[in-house]
Amino acid sequence: MRVEILCTGDEILTGKTINTNYSHIARRLGEVGLDVVWGTVVGDDRDSLLAAFRLAGGRADAVIVNGGLGPTVDDLSQEVAAEACGVPLVLSEYWLQRMTESYARRGRVMPANNKKQAMLPEGAEFIDNPIGTACGFAVTIGKARFLFTPGVPREMRRMLDEQVIPRLLALGGITGVSRLKRFHSFGIGESRADEMLAGIPGLAIDGEIKLGFQAHFPQLETKLAVRGADEADLVARLAPVEAEVRRRLGNFVVAEDEQTLEGEVMHKLLALGQTLAVAETFTGGNIAARLAPLAGAETVFKRGVVTRTLPTEGASAQAAIEAAAALRRESRASQALAVLVQLDDGPDRPDFGATIAIGIADASGTVSRQARMVGGRDWVRVGATELALDCLRRHLFGLPVDERIDFERR
Amino acid sequence: MRVEILCTGDEILTGKTINTNYSHIARRLGEVGLDVVWGTVVGDDRDSLLAAFRLAGGRADAVIVNGGLGPTVDDLSQEVAAEACGVPLVLSEYWLQRMTESYARRGRVMPANNKKQAMLPEGAEFIDNPIGTACGFAVTIGKARFLFTPGVPREMRRMLDEQVIPRLLALGGITGVSRLKRFHSFGIGESRADEMLAGIPGLAIDGEIKLGFQAHFPQLETKLAVRGADEADLVARLAPVEAEVRRRLGNFVVAEDEQTLEGEVMHKLLALGQTLAVAETFTGGNIAARLAPLAGAETVFKRGVVTRTLPTEGASAQAAIEAAAALRRESRASQALAVLVQLDDGPDRPDFGATIAIGIADASGTVSRQARMVGGRDWVRVGATELALDCLRRHLFGLPVDERIDFERR
Numbered sequence: 001m002r003v004e005i006l007c008t009g010d011e012i013l014t015g016k017t018i019n020t021n022y023s024h025i026a027r028r029l030g031e032v033g034l035d036v037v038w039g040t041v042v043g044d045d046r047d048s049l050l051a052a053f054r055l056a057g058g059r060a061d062a063v064i065v066n067g068g069l070g071p072t073v074d075d076l077s078q079e080v081a082a083e084a085c086g087v088p089l090v091l092s093e094y095w096l097q098r099m100t101e102s103y104a105r106r107g108r109v110m111p112a113n114n115k116k117q118a119m120l121p122e123g124a125e126f127i128d129n130p131i132g133t134a135c136g137f138a139v140t141i142g143k144a145r146f147l148f149t150p151g152v153p154r155e156m157r158r159m160l161d162e163q164v165i166p167r168l169l170a171l172g173g174i175t176g177v178s179r180l181k182r183f184h185s186f187g188i189g190e191s192r193a194d195e196m197l198a199g200i201p202g203l204a205i206d207g208e209i210k211l212g213f214q215a216h217f218p219q220l221e222t223k224l225a226v227r228g229a230d231e232a233d234l235v236a237r238l239a240p241v242e243a244e245v246r247r248r249l250g251n252f253v254v255a256e257d258e259q260t261l262e263g264e265v266m267h268k269l270l271a272l273g274q275t276l277a278v279a280e281t282f283t284g285g286n287i288a289a290r291l292a293p294l295a296g297a298e299t300v301f302k303r304g305v306v307t308r309t310l311p312t313e314g315a316s317a318q319a320a321i322e323a324a325a326a327l328r329r330e331s332r333a334s335q336a337l338a339v340l341v342q343l344d345d346g347p348d349r350p351d352f353g354a355t356i357a358i359g360i361a362d363a364s365g366t367v368s369r370q371a372r373m374v375g376g377r378d379w380v381r382v383g384a385t386e387l388a389l390d391c392l393r394r395h396l397f398g399l400p401v402d403e404r405i406d407f408e409r410r
Numbered sequence: 411m412r413v414e415i416l417c418t419g420d421e422i423l424t425g426k427t428i429n430t431n432y433s434h435i436a437r438r439l440g441e442v443g444l445d446v447v448w449g450t451v452v453g454d455d456r457d458s459l460l461a462a463f464r465l466a467g468g469r470a471d472a473v474i475v476n477g478g479l480g481p482t483v484d485d486l487s488q489e490v491a492a493e494a495c496g497v498p499l500v501l502s503e504y505w506l507q508r509m510t511e512s513y514a515r516r517g518r519v520m521p522a523n524n525k526k527q528a529m530l531p532e533g534a535e536f537i538d539n540p541i542g543t544a545c546g547f548a549v550t551i552g553k554a555r556f557l558f559t560p561g562v563p564r565e566m567r568r569m570l571d572e573q574v575i576p577r578l579l580a581l582g583g584i585t586g587v588s589r590l591k592r593f594h595s596f597g598i599g600e601s602r603a604d605e606m607l608a609g610i611p612g613l614a615i616d617g618e619i620k621l622g623f624q625a626h627f628p629q630l631e632t633k634l635a636v637r638g639a640d641e642a643d644l645v646a647r648l649a650p651v652e653a654e655v656r657r658r659l660g661n662f663v664v665a666e667d668e669q670t671l672e673g674e675v676m677h678k679l680l681a682l683g684q685t686l687a688v689a690e691t692f693t694g695g696n697i698a699a700r701l702a703p704l705a706g707a708e709t710v711f712k713r714g715v716v717t718r719t720l721p722t723e724g725a726s727a728q729a730a731i732e733a734a735a736a737l738r739r740e741s742r743a744s745q746a747l748a749v750l751v752q753l754d755d756g757p758d759r760p761d762f763g764a765t766i767a768i769g770i771a772d773a774s775g776t777v778s779r780q781a782r783m784v785g786g787r788d789w790v791r792v793g794a795t796e797l798a799l800d801c802l803r804r805h806l807f808g809l810p811v812d813e814r815i816d817f818e819r820r
Contacts, residue, residue: 013446015436016624019429022451026425036423038458039451041432048448055465214426278716284702285695288716292694293791297718304716306688306698308708381703 001172003029004038004060004144006052008067008077009151013043021066021156029064031225032165032178033210044074053084057142062168064160067151069134071113077148082121084141089119092126095135102133127163129155136163145171174227177234181224181242185252186261186390187405190215193222196248203241218379218386218407219261222249251399254390261389262290268396269300274334274362276392277303279327281310282341282354286385302333315342317368320359328361335396336361339388341380353409354380358391360401367391369401371408383407411582413439414448414470414554416462418477418487419561423453431476431566439474441635442575442588443620454484463494467552472578474570477561479544481523487558492531494551499529502536505545512543537573539565546573555581584637587644591634591652595662596671596800597815600625603632606658610651619651628789628796628817629671632659661809664800671799672700678806679710684744684772686802687713689737691720692751692764696795712743725752727778730769738771745806746771749798751790763819764790768801770811777801779811781818793817 005025011017019041026036038059042048049068056063068077082089096118103110120126120137127136127147134150136159147164149156169175185193190213202208203224210225224241228234246253254261269276278287278301288304291297305327311319320340328336338359344352353374360367369391373383391401415435421427429451436446448469452458459478466473478487492499506528513520530536530547537546537557544560546569557574559566579585595603600623612618613634620635634651638644656663664671679686688697688711698714701707715737721729730750738746748769754762763784770777779801783793797815804811 013436013449014440015433015438015446018433023425023428026423028425030424036425037453037455038462039423039449041449041451043447045447052448280695282703283699284707285690285698285714285716288695289693289699292716292718293692293787297694301694301716301718304695304714306695306702306711306714306716308702308711377703 001034001061001168002037002059003034003168004040004056004063005036006040006042006056006063006065008042008044008049008065010043010074012067013041021151021153024153024157025064025066025160028160028165029168031180031210031212031223032169033174033225033227034165034168034172044068044076046076046080049076049080050084053080053141053146057084057144057146060144062171063141063144063146064164065146065148066156069117069136069148069150071111071116071133075116078116078119078121078137081124081137081139081141081146081148085121085123085139087122090122091115092118092120092135095120095126099133127159127167129159130162131155131158138167176227176229177231178225178227179234179238181226181238182257183222183245183249183253184216184255184259184261185220185222185249186218186254186386187252187403187407188220188249189406190220192406193220193249197222197245200241200244200248202237203245209237209241218383219254251394251403252405254393261386261393263294265389265393265396266291266294266296266300268393269335270296272334272396274300275302276300277305277327277331277333277336279305279307279323279336279338281307281339282343283339283381283385283388286381287337287339287388290385290389303327303331310340310342315340315355315357315370317357317359317370320357320370321361321366321368322359324359324361325366334362335392337388337392339384341384343377343380348377350376352376352380354384356380356384356387358388358401360392360395362395367395367401371405373408375407411444411471411578412447412469413444413578414450414466414473415446416450416452416466416473416475418452418454418459418475420453420484422477423451431561431563434563434567435474435476435570438570438575439578441590441620441622441633442579443584443635443637444575444578444582454478454486456486456490459486459490460494463490463551463556467494467554467556470554472581473551473554473556474574475556475558476566479527479546479558479560481521481526481543485526488526488529488531488547491534491547491549491551491556491558495531495533495549497532500532501525502528502530502545505530505536509543537569537577539569540572541565541568548577586637586639587641588635588637589644589648591636591648592667593632593655593659593663594626594665594669594671595630595632595659596628596664596796597662597813597817598630598659599816600630602816603630603659607632607655610654610658612647613651613655619647628793629664661804661813662815664803671796671803673704675799675803675806676701676704676706676710678803679745680706682744682806684710685712686710687715687737687741687743687746689715689717689733689746689748690798691717691749692753693749693791693795693798696791697747697749697798700795700799713741720750720752725750725765725767725780727767727769727780730767730780731771731776731778732769734769734771735776744772745802747798747802749794751794753787753790758787760786762786762790764794766790766794766797768798768811770802770805772805777805777811781815783818785817
C-alpha cells in the first residue's frame with residue numbers, strides 16, 4: 001500500500017516550525033509495517049492545497065493530511081477537501097455538541113468561530129479527537145483515502161495511534177495487533193549493534209520482527225516492531241526474540257521502553273536506600289542536571305559540585321578515586337561520583353579530544369574508569385556525561401565499569 | 411518568483427532523520443525575500459525522483475534539490491537529473507582533480523567510488539562545494555532552474571548562502587546585498603515584542619525592512635532582514651531602524667547576532683576581572699552547565715553547587731540573599747548567584763508552578779529578585795535558569811533586575 005503524508009501550514013512551509021510531525025508520522029507508520037512513499041508540504045493556500053490533494057489522490061492509496069483544521073480563516077483543510085470531493089460542507093451536530101460540552105465543563109462559552117471546526121465535507125467519515133476541538137475526518141479523493149489530522153502534536157500523535165493507523169491497516173488488509181519494543185544502549189554504534197544482533201531467527205530489517213535503529217546521540221535506540229494476530233500471539237513471537245536481543249546487547253542496555261539511564265540510576269539508589277553526591281569538572285553541571293529533576297531526587301541527591309579546577313596530576317584514575325573518596329567524606333552521601341576531564345591543548349576541532357577519569361566511592365571501597373574520547377569539545381562533554389552516568393549504573397547493578405565502548409580511543 | 415524545495419533520501423522520507431535541512435533552507439530564503447511555495451520529500455527511488463523533478467519543473471521557477479549527491483549507489487540525483495534533461499552524464503575533470511588533490515593533502519588516496527561525484531549532466535552549471543566532495547550543479551527541467559545541493563547540513567548551509575541564494579536572486583532579478591540583524595531577548599513574548607516595535611517606519615512583516623520573530627523557548631529572536639543596493643546603502647537603511655529596535659526592546663535584549671546570554675555574562679565578568687560562584691536548587695546544574703564550557707570559564711567560574719534542600723523559610727528574597735552572601739564568603743568569588751526554587755505541591759500539570767528567588771552578592775552588597783512562574787516542572791526549570799542568568803547579566807550591566815517579564819504571574 002502506497003501511503004503519502006501531506007503537511008499543511010505556512011509555519012511549516014516557511015521553515016519557521018521544524019516539521020517534526022512529518023517525521024513522527026513516517027516513523028510510526030514504518031514501525032507498523034506501512035511504507036511512506038512521498039511527502040508534500042504546502043502552505044495555507046487554497047490553490048496549492050487543491051493541487052496537492054489531486055496529485056496525491058492520483059498517486060497514493062492513502063494520504064495522511066496534517067494541519068489546517070483550526071478555527072481561523074487560514075485553516076482550509078475541510079473546505080478544500082470538500083471542493084476536491086465536489087460536495088458541500090455540512091455541520092456535524094455531534095461534534096458541535098461535543099465541543100460545546102467540552103467548553104461548558106471548563107466553565108466557558110465556546111467562541112463562535114469554533115463552529116467552523118464542526119463543518120465537514122458531506123459524507124465524510126468522522127475521526128474522533130478525544131483531547132482537542134479539531135476533529136479528524138476521512139474522504140476519498142481520486143483513488144486514495146485521505147485521513148485528516150490536526151497539527152497540534154499531542155492531538156495528532158494520539159489520533160494517529162488510536163484512529164489513523166488502525167484504519168490504514170484495515171485499508172491495507174493488515175490485521176492483528178502491533179507493538180514496538182525498545183532498548184536504549186550506550187557505548188555501541190549502530191553498525192556494531194547490527195552485527196551483535198545478526199542471525200537472530202525472524203529478526204531483520206525486513207523480517208517477521210522488524211529491526212530498526214535510531215541514534216539519539218550518544219545513546220542508540222534498538223527497536224523491534226512486531227505484529228501478531230492477537231496479544232497472546234504477539235507475546236509468543238516477541239518474547240524469545242526480545243530475550244535474545246537483551247542477552248546479546250548485554251551490559252550496554254541502559255534502559256528499556258520509557259525508562260531512561262538516569263531514571264534507572266535513581267530507581268536503584270532509591271531501592272537501595274542510598275544517597276548520592278556528584279563532583280564534575282568539564283561536564284559542568286550536566287550530570288547533576290540529569291539527576292536532580294527526577295522524582296525521588298529530594299531524598300537521594302545530596303550534593304552536586306561543579307568546578308573547573310583539576311587536581312595537579314590531571315585526569316588520572318588515582319585522582320578520580322581520591323576526589324570521589326573526599327567528596328564522600330565531605331557530603332556523607334552513600335555513593336560519591338567524581339568526573340575529571342582533562343582536555344587536550346589547542347583549538348576545538350572534530351578530532352579534538354580529552355582524557356576522562358571517573359571515580360566512584362561507596363561503603364565497600366572505590367572503583368575507577370579511565371577513557372579517552374575524541375570528537376570536539378561538545379561531543380567530549382556529552383560523552384563524558386553519559387559515560388559517568390553509565391559507570392554509576394554499572395557499579396550499582398554489579399556490572400563491570402570498564403567494558404570497552406565504541407566511542408573511546410586507546 | 412515561485413521557489414520549491416525538494417528533499418531526497420530514505421532517511422528523511424521514513425522520518426528517521428528530522429528534516430531540519432528543509433526548514434533551514436526555507437527560513438534563509440524567506441530572510442532574503444524569496445518565497446517557498448511547495449515542499450516535496452521523496453526517497454532514494456528513481457521513479458519517484460523523476461516524477462518529482464517533472465512535477466516541480468512544471469510548477470516552479472526555481473527548485474532547490476537537497477541530497478542524493480553522495481558516492482554510493484543509492485545517491486541518484488545526478489543520474490535522474492540527466493534523465494529528466496535527456497542528456498548523458500559526463501565527467502567533470504575539474505571536480506575529479508579537486509577531489510583527488512583534497513584527498514592527497516590529507517595523505518589519502520581517493521576511493522574509486524568517489525569518482526561518481528564528478529559525473530554531472532552534460533551542460534550542467536557547476537556549483538562549488540568548498541568543504542566537501544559533493545559538488546552542486548544547476549540544470550533546467552521544464553520551466554524551472556534546478557539547483558542541486560548536498561545533504562550534509564554544514565556543506566548545504568555554506569553553499570546555500572554563498573552559491574545558491576545569489577543565483578536565485580539573479581534569476582528573480584533581485585539585485586544588491588542583504589543582511590539579517592538578530593536580537594535575542596528574554597522576558598517578552600512574540601505578541602508583546604510585535605506591539606513594542608509597532609510603527610517603526612519601514613519595519614514590518616512585508617515592509618522595506620522585513621520583521622520576523624522566532625521563539626527559541628524561553629528566548630525570543632527578533633530578526634530584521636534588509637536589502638540594499640550595496641553595503642553602504644544597506645547600512646544607511648538598517649542603522650536607524652536597528653537603533654530604534656534596540657531602544658524599544660531595551661533591557662530585554664540579552665544578546666545580538668552570534669552572541670548568547672551566558673556569553674555576555676562571561677565576557678562582562680572577564681572584562682571586570684571578576685569571578686563567579688553559583689548555587690542552584692531545582693535548576694539542578696543547568697546554570698553551571700551554561701557557563702562552565704565557555705572560553706574563559708577556567709578563570710571566572712570558581713564553584714557551582716547543586717542541592718535539593720531549600721532553606722527552611724523556602725524561596726524568599728531574604729533566603730536567597732543570605733544564600734548568596736554565604737556562598738560568596740565560602741567560595742571567595744567576586745560574584746555569588748543563588749537560585750532557590752520552591753515548587754507547588756501536587757502532580758506536574760500545565761498550570762503547575764513555583765516560586766523562584768534569586769540572590770546576588772558582590773563587594774557592593776546584595777540584590778534579590780522574586781518571581782512566580784507556572785507552566786509545568788520543565789518550563790519552571792528552564793524559566794528559572796534563564797531568569798537567573800538574566801538577573802546576573804542585568805546586575806553586571808547596571809540594569810534593574812526586577813523588571814516584570816511576560817512569563818511571571820503576580
